[in-house]
Amino acid sequence: DTGVSQDPRHKITKRGQNVTFRCDPISEHNRLYWYRQTLGQGPEFLTYFQNEAQLEKSRLLSDRFSAERPKGSFSTLEIQRTEQGDSAMYLCASSLPLSKAYSNQPQHFGDGTRLSIL
Amino acid sequence: AQSVTQLGSHVSVSEGALVLLRCNYSSSVPPYLFWYVQYPNQGLQLLLKYTTGATLVKGINGFEAEFKKSETSFHLTKPSAHMSDAAEYFCAVSANTGGFKTIFGAGTRLFVKA
Numbered sequence: 365d366t367g368v369s370q371d372p373r374h375k376i377t378k379r380g381q382n383v384t385f386r387c388d389p390i391s392e393h394n395r396l397y398w399y400r401q402t403l404g405q406g407p408e409f410l411t412y413f414q415n416e417a418q419l420e421k422s423r424l425l426s427d428r429f430s431a432e433r434p435k436g437s438f439s440t441l442e443i444q445r446t447e448q449g450d451s452a453m454y455l456c457a458s459s460l461p462l463s464k465a466y467s468n469q470p471q472h473f474g475d476g477t478r479l480s481i482l
Numbered sequence: 483a484q485s486v487t488q489l490g491s492h493v494s495v496s497e498g499a500l501v502l503l504r505c506n507y508s509s510s511v512p513p514y515l516f517w518y519v520q521y522p523n524q525g526l527q528l529l530l531k532y533t534t535g536a537t538l539v540k541g542i543n544g545f546e547a548e549f550k551k552s553e554t555s556f557h558l559t560k561p562s563a564h565m566s567d568a569a570e571y572f573c574a575v576s577a578n579t580g581g582f583k584t585i586f587g588a589g590t591r592l593f594v595k596a
Contacts, residue, residue, distance in 0.1 A: 368525070397584075404491070406572050406586030407526070420583060455525055470516055471584060473525030 366390065368474035370456050376480045377446060384442045385477045389458030396439050397471060398431055399455040400424065407455050413439060414461070443479075451481045484509045484575045488587035496595045501545075501560040503590045505573030508554065515556040516574040516584070517547055526572060532556065543567070568594045 369388040377383055389396050394415050399407035410429070411421045415436040425431075428447075433439040443450055457471035489504035507513055514533050518526035530541025537549040547558045556573060570591050576584040 370525075399586075404588070406486075406574075406589050409583050409585070412583070457525075470528045470531050473518075473527070475523070475525045478523075 368456055368458050368472055370454075370474035370477050372477055373475065374478045374480070376482065378482050379446055379448060381446055382442065382444045383446060383479065384440055385454055385456075385479075387439045387441070387456030387458075387474060389438070389456070390472055392460065393458035393472070394436065394461045395459045395469075395471075396433060397457040397459075398439070398441050399457065401453040401455055401476070402451075410441075446479075446481050448481050451479055453478050484513065484577055484585045486573050486575050486585055486587035488571075488573050488590050490590055491588065492591050492593065494593040494595060495563045497565055498562050501558070501563045501567065501592065503558040503571050503573075503592065505547075505556045505558065505587060506554050507556060507573070507575045509575055509577050511577045513575045513577050515547075515549060516576075517541065517545070517556075517558050518572045518574060518586075520570045520572065520589075529558070529571075563592075563594050565594050565596065568592055 371386045397412040398410040401407045409422050410425050411431050413433040416433050428444045431441045453476040455476045457473045459471045460469040485508045487506045516531045517529040520526045529545050530539045532539045532549045540546045545560045570589045572589045573587040574584050
């Protein structure tokens with residue numbers, strides 16, 4: 365059973381640079397979520413996709429952030445002109461579609477990408 | 483809107499002692515409730531979930547939680563702590579309010595003393 369895969373695991377970059385992270389969800393999961401987690405905090409919702417459609421974006425997702433899921437499979441999260449405050453763990457999660465569930469399905473998480481801004 | 487409050491950012495127990503991690507939620511509609519565990523440098527792993535039905539929910543690794551609507555609580559317990567239980571635990575809530583966005587608490591770090 366292949367879980368949620370995130371790449372890279374760690375990214376160190378200088379302030380002002382652009383970075384892109386990739387997430388490969390569990391194959392039969394059509395919902396994909398991005399979260400940001402800072403030290404000592406729980407994950408904060410950023411955005412989610414159902415198939416290729418981006419259905420909701422948090423106010424945390426400034427215009428420097430963009431997420432895509434072009435074919436409804438893997439997703440990318442890009443941060444442009446990185447700032448010190450972007451340093452965090454970026455988590456991706458996926459879940460089964462609601463149409464196949466009698467109730468809300470739990471999310472399966474990847475191991476995250478830790479971003480450090482110098 | 484939903485919110486989660488985890489009481490106590492750190493909990494320390496002795497090996498073999500009872501584990502009790504507290505979670506209170508707020509939701510304007512019937513909630514779905516979850517407990518996740520996170521080990522260092524890893525993602526979150528689902529321990530258990532409450533959707534509907536039986537209010538006492540059993541999860542993996544001997545953990546269980548009880549949904550108490552009157553107290554808006556979903557506390558996590560384990561009768562006997564093991565060293566391997568040392569980790570960060572997150573309570574989470576979601577609800578059908580046009581989407582099932584999940585809101586997480588700030589987490590409780592569990593320390594287990596030998």
